Amino acid sequence: MTRGRFITLEGGEGAGKSTLLSGLESWLRAQGVEPLRTREPGGTALGEALRALLLDPAQAGLSAESELLLMFAARAELVRKLIVPALAAGRWVLSDRYTDASYAYQGGGRGQPVARIRALEQWAALDLKPDRTLLLDLPVAAARARAAGRGHPDRIERENDDFFERVLSVYRARAAAEPQRFSLLDASASPDVVLAAAQAAVQPLLGARA
Secondary structure (H helix, E strand, O other), X not given: OOOOOEEEEEOXXXXXXXXXXXXXXXXXXXXXXXXXXXXXXXXXXXXXXXXXXXXXXXXXXXXXXXXXXXXXXXXXXXXXXXXXXXXXXXXXXEEEOOHXXXXXHHHHHOOOOHXXXXXXXXXXXXXXXXXXXXXXXOOHHHHHHHHHHHOOXXXXXXXXXXXXHHHHHHHHHHHXXXXXXXXXXXXXXXXXXXXXXXXXXXXXXXXXXX
């Protein structure tokens, strides 16, 4: 059986990941692909419980080390319980964030060492890499303006602009370092334009199916 494809969406708060994910899911179904959609942190019972904890503003004092370990605890469960079995069964997986988010948020944002994140990626996430990563690129000011209209900010959304500038910088650096995996999408464009760009980035994977 042909292995499924693993596609991840990355970007800061307010970049439009949820909108793009829904559009991409519908488009793939029209191409005859029934993807498994998930998110990080989350996707499993444990992952969703950890998500609630990680985003709870009451946990404002959570240490950077604890945040990193909790993220990878959720990811370890997701990889083993959902992603790996789905790929082995030939299904495509669409994930709202994945390991690149830890390099950006816990690495760039929190200052955790890259080597520490890499070690966790190899162990907890089985060193599983996406086939394609779509990075929604949007300046911090624009992203924060969008996110401000979504209600009460969670623990991460309450961080300052400098935090999100560091996050964005790491995302852009990772995209530049791995152009064969990343597709950089201009998230300031209309949702239809962004979706068309995402479709163009994913289309070659459809052609590679057996």
